[in-house]
Amino acid sequence: MSTCAIPIDLSALRRAGAQAAGAGSTPPAAAAPATQATATPATQAPAPRWPQAAIEALFERPLLDLLFQAQQVHRQHFDPNEVQLSTLLSIKTGGCAEDCGYCPQSAHFDTGIEASKLMPLDAVLQAASEAKAQGASRFCMGAAWRSPKMRDLQRVTEMVQGVRALGLETCMTLGMLDAEQAQQLKSAGLDYYNHNLDSAPDFYGQIISTRSYQDRLDTLEHVRQAGINVCSGGIVGMGETRAQRAGLIAQLANLEPYPESVPINNLVPMPGTPLADAEPIDPFEFVRTIAVARITMPSAWVRLSAGREQMDDALQALCFAAGANSIFYGDRLLTTANPQAARDRALFERLGLRAQGQAAAPSA
Numbered sequence: 001m002s003t004c005a006i007p008i009d010l011s012a013l014r015r016a017g018a019q020a021a022g023a024g025s026t027p028p029a030a031a032a033p034a035t036q037a038t039a040t041p042a043t044q045a046p047a048p049r050w051p052q053a054a055i056e057a058l059f060e061r062p063l064l065d066l067l068f069q070a071q072q073v074h075r076q077h078f079d080p081n082e083v084q085l086s087t088l089l090s091i092k093t094g095g096c097a098e099d100c101g102y103c104p105q106s107a108h109f110d111t112g113i114e115a116s117k118l119m120p121l122d123a124v125l126q127a128a129s130e131a132k133a134q135g136a137s138r139f140c141m142g143a144a145w146r147s148p149k150m151r152d153l154q155r156v157t158e159m160v161q162g163v164r165a166l167g168l169e170t171c172m173t174l175g176m177l178d179a180e181q182a183q184q185l186k187s188a189g190l191d192y193y194n195h196n197l198d199s200a201p202d203f204y205g206q207i208i209s210t211r212s213y214q215d216r217l218d219t220l221e222h223v224r225q226a227g228i229n230v231c232s233g234g235i236v237g238m239g240e241t242r243a244q245r246a247g248l249i250a251q252l253a254n255l256e257p258y259p260e261s262v263p264i265n266n267l268v269p270m271p272g273t274p275l276a277d278a279e280p281i282d283p284f285e286f287v288r289t290i291a292v293a294r295i296t297m298p299s300a301w302v303r304l305s306a307g308r309e310q311m312d313d314a315l316q317a318l319c320f321a322a323g324a325n326s327i328f329y330g331d332r333l334l335t336t337a338n339p340q341a342a343r344d345r346a347l348f349e350r351l352g353l354r355a356q357g358q359a360a361a362p363s364a
C-alpha cells in the first residue's frame with residue numbers, strides 16, 4: 001500500500017507497477033507540551049501546544065525511554081492489546097492530475113498504472129461485506145482525484161450510505177474538498193475523511209507542486225467544520241530530515257483539535273515515480289516517529305500504514321509497543337484469497353493482540 005495521500009490498495013498497484021516497470025513518567029522538560037495559552041495578548045498568536053523544539057527533543061530521547069513514555073501514554077487512553085482494523089479499497093485508480101512524487105497513480109509519471117473509472121456501487125458493497133467478514137471495523141474508500149466532481153460526489157455518497165448500512169465505519173479520501181462537499185459527505189453519514197499533510201511545510205515543496213500545503217490545511221478545516229472525523233498523517237522516508245519529521249508531527253499535533261486518526265506511512269518506493277530510488281529510513285527512526293505521534297496525540301488512532309508489508313514481525317511488534325493501534329488489514333478483498341489477512345491474524349495471535357471490538361480472552 002502506498003504512502004499516498006489517498007489510501008489506495010497499493011498491494012495491487014505495486015504488483016501492477018512491478019509488472020509494468022519490471023503516562024507515565026514525566027517527560028523531560030524540553031519534551032513537555034506547552035499548555036494552551038489562555039492569557040495571550042490579542043496581538044500575539046497563541047503558543048503551539050507542541051513547539052517543534054519539544055517534538056525534536058522527543059525524537060532525541062534514547063529509544064527505550066521514548067518507547068516507555070509512548071507506551072505509558074498509550075495505556076492511559078487505549079487498551080494496549082487492541083488494534084483497530086481498517087480495510088481500504090481503491091474505488092477509482094490512476095490518472096490523477098496531481099504530481100505527488102511518491103505516487104504511482106499520478107498521471108505525471110510513467111508507472112504502468114492505467115486510469116480506471118469509478119467502481120460500481122455493487123462491487124464496492126461486495127468488497128465492504130468481505131472486509132467485514134474478515135474482521136474490519138472501518139472501510140476506507142479512496143479515489144485518485146484532485147477533488148471530486150459534483151456527479152462523482154453523488155455516487156460516492158451512495159457508497160457511504162451502503163457501507164454504513166452494512167454496519168461498518170466509513171472513511172473516504174477523494175482529494176481536496178470545499179465546505180459544501182464536506183457537508184454533503186457528512187449528510188451521507190461519512191465517519192472519517194482522510195487527507196494527509198504528507199510532510200513538513202519546509203519539505204513538502206520538494207515532493208508536490210500541484211497542490212499547496214495550505215490547500216491541504218483548508219480541506220482539513222472544511223472536514224472538521226462539517227463534523228466529520230479527521231484522518232491525517234504523513235509519509236516518512238522521502239529524504240526528509242529528522243527535524244522535518246518533527247515538523248510534520250508538529251503540524252498534526254497542533255491542529256485544533258488534532259486528528260482522530262493519524263496514519264504514519266513508511267515510503268514504499270514505486271517504480272517510475274521520482275522517489276523510486278529513495279534511501280530507506282532506519283527502521284528505528286520509523287518506530288520513533290510512531291512513538292512521537294502517540295505521545296503528542298494521545299487519544300488518536302495511530303495507524304501503522306504503508307510499508308507494513310516490507311516490515312518483519314519484530315519491527316511491527318515494536319511499532320505496536322510505540323503506540324500504533326490501527327492497521328490497514330487485508331489484501332485485495334475482491335478475491336477470496338487473502339494471504340495478508342492470514343499473516344496478520346497469525347501475528348496478532350503471537351503477540352496476544354485482538355481486533356477492536358473483539359472480546360478479550362478470559363484470564364487464566
Ligand code: SF4
Nearest residue numbers: 005096098100103144
Ligand atoms: S492526489 Fe493523486 S497523485 Fe497525489 S497521492 Fe493522491 S492519487 Fe496520488
